[in-house]
Structure formats: C-alpha cells, structure tokens
Amino acid sequence: MTDDELGALVADLRTYATDHQSVECKASRGGTPQRLWQTLSAFANTRGGGVLILGVAEDASFETVGVDDVRRVTQDVASLCDSMEPPIRALIRPHKFEEKPVIVAEVPETTVTQKPCYYKGAGLANGAFIRVADGDRRLTPYEVHVMLSSRGQPREDCEAVEGTSTRDLHEELTQRFIKRLRELRPPYRNQDDAHLLRTMGVTAERDGATVLTLGGLLALGSEPQRWFPELGLTFVAYPGENIGELGPRGERFSDEARVGGPVPLMIEPIIKVLQRNMKRRSVVHGLGRENQWEYPLTAIREALVNALVHRDLSALARGTPVQVQLFGDRLTIVNPGGLHGPVSVEELGETGISSSRNAVLMRILEDTPVPGEDYLVCENRGSGIGAMLVALRDAGMSPPLFHDSVAIFRITFPNHTLFDQGTLSWLASIGGDSLTDSQRVGLALLRNGQELSNEVFRKFNALDSRQATRELKALVDRGLVESHSSGRWTTYHLSMGPGRFAQRVLPWGQGVAVTPEKGPEAVARLLERRGTLSRAELADLLGAPDSTVRYWLKKLIAAGRVRRTTEKARAPGVRYGLTPGEFVLVTHRGRAVAEGAGLLIGQPHDPRAYPASPVRVPEGTADEVLAEERDEG
Numbered sequence: 001m002t003d004d005e006l007g008a009l010v011a012d013l014r015t016y017a018t019d020h021q022s023v024e025c026k027a028s029r030g031g032t033p034q035r036l037w038q039t040l041s042a043f044a045n046t047r048g049g050g051v052l053i054l055g056v057a058e059d060a061s062f063e064t065v066g067v068d069d070v071r072r073v074t075q076d077v078a079s080l081c082d083s084m085e086p087p088i089r090a091l092i093r094p095h096k097f098e099e100k101p102v103i104v105a106e107v108p109e110t111t112v113t114q115k116p117c118y119y120k121g122a123g124l125a126n127g128a129f130i131r132v133a134d135g136d137r138r139l140t141p142y143e144v145h146v147m148l149s150s151r152g153q154p155r156e157d158c159e160a161v162e163g164t165s166t167r168d169l170h171e172e173l174t175q176r177f178i179k180r181l182r183e184l185r186p187p188y189r190n191q192d193d194a195h196l197l198r199t200m201g202v203t204a205e206r207d208g209a210t211v212l213t214l215g216g217l218l219a220l221g222s223e224p225q226r227w228f229p230e231l232g233l234t235f236v237a238y239p240g241e242n243i244g245e246l247g248p249r250g251e252r253f254s255d256e257a258r259v260g261g262p263v264p265l266m267i268e269p270i271i272k273v274l275q276r277n278m279k280r281r282s283v284v285h286g287l288g289r290e291n292q293w294e295y296p297l298t299a300i301r302e303a304l305v306n307a308l309v310h311r312d313l314s315a316l317a318r319g320t321p322v323q324v325q326l327f328g329d330r331l332t333i334v335n336p337g338g339l340h341g342p343v344s345v346e347e348l349g350e351t352g353i354s355s356s357r358n359a360v361l362m363r364i365l366e367d368t369p370v371p372g373e374d375y376l377v378c379e380n381r382g383s384g385i386g387a388m389l390v391a392l393r394d395a396g397m398s399p400p401l402f403h404d405s406v407a408i409f410r411i412t413f414p415n416h417t418l419f420d421q422g423t424l425s426w427l428a429s430i431g432g433d434s435l436t437d438s439q440r441v442g443l444a445l446l447r448n449g450q451e452l453s454n455e456v457f458r459k460f461n462a463l464d465s466r467q468a469t470r471e472l473k474a475l476v477d478r479g480l481v482e483s484h485s486s487g488r489w490t491t492y493h494l495s496m497g498p499g500r501f502a503q504r505v506l507p508w509g510q511g512v513a514v515t516p517e518k519g520p521e522a523v524a525r526l527l528e529r530r531g532t533l534s535r536a537e538l539a540d541l542l543g544a545p546d547s548t549v550r551y552w553l554k555k556l557i558a559a560g561r562v563r564r565t566t567e568k569a570r571a572p573g574v575r576y577g578l579t580p581g582e583f584v585l586v587t588h589r590g591r592a593v594a595e596g597a598g599l600l601i602g603q604p605h606d607p608r609a610y611p612a613s614p615v616r617v618p619e620g621t622a623d624e625v626l627a628e629e630r631d632e633g
Contacts, residue, residue: 001051001104006095009051012484014062017551019134022050027057028067028103032076037119040080042129042136043107044088044117045147047344047404050131052077052090055102066100077105083121086114112342115147130406142316143406149314150340156313157215157358160204161227164212166197170222170262174202177220177368185367200367201360214313215361218263219368219377225260230321232260233270233308237277237326258321263308263361264368264377267301270324274300277326295331295413298391302384303333303400303411309365309378310357310409312337331413338404345402346455348385389460393441398450399460418444430480438463439471442492443480449540452481452492519552524561524578532565532577 001009009023019025024043026033033054043050054077055067067073074092081088091106110117116139119127128139139147178196181188188196194210197203202216217224218231225232237255239247247254257273259266278294307322317336325332339345341355356362365377378384389399396417403410423444426432432440438461445460446452458468472492475481481492519542526541527533533541539549553576556562565575 001091001093001095001106003095003097006053006097006102006104008484010053010056010062010064010097013056013058017061017548019058021046021131021133022048023053024050024134024136025053025056025058025062027059027065028054028073029057029065031069032073036077037080037084037121037127038129038136040084040088040090040105040107041117041119041127042131044084044110045115045128045139046131047109049107049109052105052107053102054105055097055100064098064100064102067094067103070094070101070103074103077103080119081105083119084117085120086110086117088117113151115150116144132405140407145314145316146312146337146406153359154312154314154340154357156315157213157218157360158201158204159214160206160211161214161217162206162211164217164221164227166194166203166210166212168212168217168222169202169220170265172371173220173262173264173368176371177364180367180369200364202364213360215358215364218313219361219364221262223260224262228318230319231313232258232321233266233304233324234258234321235270235273235324235326239328241328241330243325255326263305263365264370266308267304267370270304271297271300274324274326274331292395294415296391296395296397299388299400299413300331300333302388302391303413305378306384307333307335307409307411309362310337310340311335313358313361327415329415331415332410334408334410336408338406338409345404346453348402386459390462393460393462398445398448399456401450414448414450416448418448423447431478435475436471437461438468439475442472442475443494446481446492446494454490457492519548520556520561523549523552523556523576527562527576527578532575534573534575538576 010025013019013023013025022043024039026036026039036052039050039052043052054073055065057063057065074094077090077092081090081092088107088110090108093104095102095104116124116128118124118129121127124144125141126138128144129136130139130143131137174197178193181196181200188199191199194203197216198205198210200216201213202220203210204213205211212221214228217227235255235257236253239245239251239254244252246252255273255277257270259269259273261269274295275293280291280293304322304324311317311322312335314337320336322336323332323334325334337357339355340357343355362378368377369375370377392399392413396419398414398416398418401412401414403412418441426447427435427440427443430443432443435443438457441461442452442457445456450456454465454468454472457463457472458465461468463471472481472483475492476483479495482495484491484493522542523538526538535549535553538553542549553562557564561579562576563579565577566573568574
C-alpha cells in the first residue's frame with residue numbers, strides 16, 4: 001500500500017465515521033493491542049482479506065495518534081501472524097502518516113483448502129473469527145464445519161439412505177431420466193436400469209441391499225421429506241418490510257406455505273404460491289403495453305434451483321429448509337451453506353464459473369427434464385446467474401443482491417423499477433440523453449441506493465471489462481460519479497457535487513446536495529419536514545449507511561439540536577426529532593423557500609440575521625417548491 005492509498009483509505013473512514021469489513025484501525029496506545037489475533041483471523045477467513053492500521057484511533061474520530069515503538073509492535077504483529085494456523089503471510093510495513101509513524105498490515109485471505117484460519121493459542125473452537133461489517137465475530141461450530149467441508153468435495157449427497165429402495169423413486173421422473181441418458185449418452189445405451197442408476201449415483205449398495213443415495217432421493221424420489229422433513233421449501237409473505245411488523249389486522253404474515261417432493265417438482269408449486277401474492281405491473285414496449293409480474297418468473301426459477309441444488313446437505317443443516325420470504329419491498333431466497341469452493345460473490349454470473357457443493361445431485365439433475373417441459377432442471381455451467389441477470393435487465397429492474405456469510409447464502413430481489421418517472425426526470429436534468437444505455441443503467445442503480453462496482457456494471461450490462469472501465473471513467477470525467485478505493489476494491493458513488501448525491505432526499509425530489517460533511521444538516525432538514533423519524537428511515541431517505549447516520553445523530557444530539565423520543569438510545573421504537581426552536585432555512589435566489597424562525601416564504605434572506613446555512617434549490621424548481629409548500633399549508 002502506498003502513502004497515497006493509505007491517505008485515501010483513512011479519509012474514507014473519517015467521512016463515514018466507521019471501520020468497515022475490509023479495514024480495521026486501532027490506536028495501539030501503549031504498545032500492541034490485546035487480542036489482535038482476532039482481527040488477523042477474521043481478515044484471513046473473509047473474502048478478499050483486509051487491512052489493519054495501527055496508530056489511527058477509531059474511538060477518536062480516526063485521529064492519527066502514532067505508534068510509540070514501531071520496531072517492537074511490528075515484530076509483535078509478525079509473531080502473531082506466525083502463531084496462526086495456517087500462518088498468515090501479511091505484508092507489514094511502517095508509514096509516516098500525518099507526521100506520525102503508523103503500521104499497516106495487509107492480511108491476505110487464506111485459501112479455501114486451508115480455512116478456517118485460527119489462533120493456535122485459543123484452539124479451533126475459540127480462535128477462529130470472521131469479519132462482519134466493522135467487527136470481528138467468532139465462527140460458530142456450524143461455520144467451522146462448513147469451512148472444513150469446503151477443503152474438499154462434500155460427499156453428503158452420496159450417502160446411502162437406510163430404509164429406502166428403488167420403489168421409492170418417482171416413476172415418471174426416473175423413466176425420463178433413464179430415457180434421456182440412453183438417447184444422448186452412448187456409454188449408457190446398453191446398460192440395464194439397475195446398473196445405470198448405480199453408475200449415476202442414484203442408488204448405492206448397503207449391507208447387500210440396493211438403497212437410494214441422498215442425492216438420488218432428492219432428485220428422483222417420490223417423497224424425500226418422509227426421511228428428511230426439512231429438506232424442502234418454505235414460503236412466508238410478510239405484510240411489511242421487516243419480520244415482526246404487523247399488518248393492518250395485526251397479522252404477523254399474510255400467507256405461508258410448505259412445499260415438498262423431489263427438486264424437479266418443487267419449483268412450480270412455489271411459483272404458484274408467489275403468483276397469488278405478487279402484483280402485476282404494466283410496462284410499455286413501443287406502442288404496446290405488457291403486464292408483467294413484480295418479479296420475473298425466469299429469475300425466480302433460477303434462484304430457486306440454485307438454492308435447492310447448492311444448499312448444504314450435512315447433518316448440521318438438515319433441519320433447515322430453503323426459505324422464500326416475500327416482503328413489501330423485496331423478495332429473498334435463503335439456503336443453508338454459503339458459496340462452496342473458490343467462487344466469490346463478485347464472480348457470480350461469469351461465463352463458466354461454477355462450483356458444485358453437491359456434485360452427484362447436480363449430475364443427476366443435469367439429465368432430468370422438468371415434467372411437462374422440454375428443458376432440464378439445471379445445466380451446471382454457471383449460466384443460472386447470467387439468465388437471472390438478463391431476465392431482470394429485460395424487466396427494467398435492478399440486479400439481485402447476493403449475501404454470502406459462510407452459514408447461509410441469500411439472494412435478494414429489490415422490488416422497484418430502475419427507470420421510474422423520478423429517475424427519468426433526474427437523468428434528463430443531468431444530460432442523460434448524451435449517455436450510453438449502460439451508463440444510464442449505472443446511474444439509475446446508484447440513484448436507487450445500490451453500490452456499484454466494475455463487476456456489477458459489467459455483468460448487468462453484458463459488457464467486457466475494458467468497455468466497462470471506459471464507460472465508468474467517462475462518468476467520472478463528467479463529474480457524475482466518483483470512484484472510491486477501499487483496500488483492493490474500487491466502488492463508484494454519485495458525485496458529491498450539487499444536484500448529484502442523494503437527490504431523492506427531500507420531498508421536492510432533486511437539487512439538494514447532501515455530502516458527508518453536510519450530513520447533520522441533511523438530517524435536520526428531514527426532521528424539520530417529516531417530524532420524527534427512526535434511524536432506519538433516515539438511512540433509507542439519505543441513502544447513507546446506518547453507522548454514518550448514527551454518527552450524524554450523535555453529533556446533533558450533543559449539540560442540542562436533536563432529541564430522542566425515548567430516554568435510552570437502544571430502546572425499541574426510538575425515533576428522533578428536532579428540539580424546539582431548531583430550524584433549517586431553504587433558499588432560492590436569495591429568498592426563503594421554506595419557512596423558519598419567523599421568515600415568510602418568499603421573503604429575502606439576510607444571512608446576518610439568520611446565520612443558518614441556506615440550502616439552495618436549482619433554478620427552475622422554485623415554483624414547484626413554493627406550490628408544494630402552499631399545498632402543505
């Protein structure tokens with residue numbers, strides 16, 4: 001890491017007032033921090049590794065405090081790296097930063113075949129950690145098990161299921177499977193059914209009897225849940241946007257269902273359950289109008305197949321079904337067991353990128369036609385995510401969000417269109433007509449609150465890496481987006497310039513600049529307009545991380561400008577509002593647009609009499625703002 005990269009990294013941490021998943025700062029007052037091995041283990045077990053900075057104090061707003069004994073602390077960190085299993089080969093280097101010595105340790109990710117990395121002095125059970133947000137969390141026994149199983153090819157789907165026989169196979173599925181193999185695979189044409197099923201891993205020998213394997217039972221069994229009740233699908237539709245929110249009649253959920261059977265027969269029933277809970281929306285194509293489901297069915301099918309085929313089948317996970325959850329603002333599909341093997345979230349959707357946790361199950365389903373259809377259950381070519389992205393792009397929706405946390409893998413489909421009327425108006429206001437279609441898509445994604453990287457931009461727009469880099473650079477050159485480097489990754493955000501960042505914040509839609517430096521003022525403006533708001537509501541409206549909004553609220557409360565509705569900050573239902581007498585003045589061309597401190601709308605603003613920092617509205621929007629103010633009284 002260069003001095004310039006270190007400076008950019010610390011500046012980013014100060015902007016958002018928090019560490020994050022790939023960076024940890026510690027003051028190192030009085031020497032090497034205690035239990036530093038927890039952070040080393042966490043970075044080594046987390047995708048991409050991380051950067052440890054000693055001599056910068058997180059608890060003092062990331063002030064550079066320096067390291068007193070650079071040589072001794074450097075040796076301590078190196079010794080700790082050697083005390084890990086496997087040993088960590090970190091790049092440890094002192095820097096002179098803001099005239100003070102600091103130490104930077106770049107911790108690489110441990111290879112899949114060696115995870116989990118743990119501190120030998122604490123043992124595997126207590127010495128293995130993982131990075132979650134800005135903290136280090138001890139791995140659970142199940143997470144340790146998942147990492148250990150990823151060192152090789154899991155064999156749970158080859159396991160013989162006692163008490164089963166070929167009589168427990170689904171007749172139609174099995175015959176179509178055998179027919180396809182004999183037609184398309186020459187080596188199987190002359191094999192009898194029993195030999196073919198054993199060769200493909202559908203059956204196995206156990207104590208002289210022929211039984212089904214777990215993979216064979218799940219793929220072709222007539223009733224797999226007879227032996228494994230939870231190896232199915234559950235569906236819950238929630239009335240709000242979070243679990244626990246009650247509906248208008250006090251209901252906790254508006255619909256629920258449980259679907260069983262073999263994998264090929266589980267997809268369509270859950271699709272039908274979703275359809276009775278989804279709405280349709282009209283999309284204009286040329287001169288016509290087409291009714292579409294809220295979520296493209298092709299994308300849902302691919303996500304369901306991925307979850308069922310790649311879920312963890314180990315004994316510790318057999319009590320957990322694949323879960324489908326429908327909220328007011330999103331659809332999520334969750335399966336036990338994170339990504340298997342060397343595949344990362346960033347690589348999902350790449351052509352040919354695939355790693356099968358359940359190789360036997362996958363092999364069977366590759367040759368199993370969907371009943372009543374002319375296509376197969378899955379292809380195992382890494383094409384499922386690509387098909388999902390194409391379906392969402394064609395529907396004008398955002399790409400899915402992937403979350404991989406070792407113990408679970410979750411796909412989230414946001415319920416919004418990329419190009420609603422507000423986004424189209426905003427694109428027109430910043431010269432969107434002169435942009436490429438993919439650039440417009442990238443800006444729309446950012447405006448809707450999604451983090452944008454080169455990989456996301458490239459895959460969702462079906463571009464090669466060089467073209468994606470050129471188009472993103474053009475957006476940076478035009479001042480529409482800014483690039484931020486965080487360790488080894490670069491992300492893109494809407495420019496902090498006026499009229500660019502967080503344009504959906506205030507009710508009149510656009511033109512108010514919300515930068516991290518002006519974040520507290522943005523919070524105050526929202527509270528003035530909306531009354532009381534929760535921290536989650538503020539984060540959503542501002543498009544800022546929850547930890548950043550928490551920091552801004554802390555500053556406003558300390559200054560006496562904002563109050564909590566409860567005495568304790570962590571009390572359930574806590575909300576925030578302005579203290580009596582607080583006001584925010586919004587001006588346009590030197591005149592007050594929003595009323596405050598005795599000013600009338602339209603009255604000239606005298607900054608000497610009213611020193612509150614004015615927030616200016618772009619020309620051409622004053623009439624709309626004034627009309628809205630009058631309508632609201």
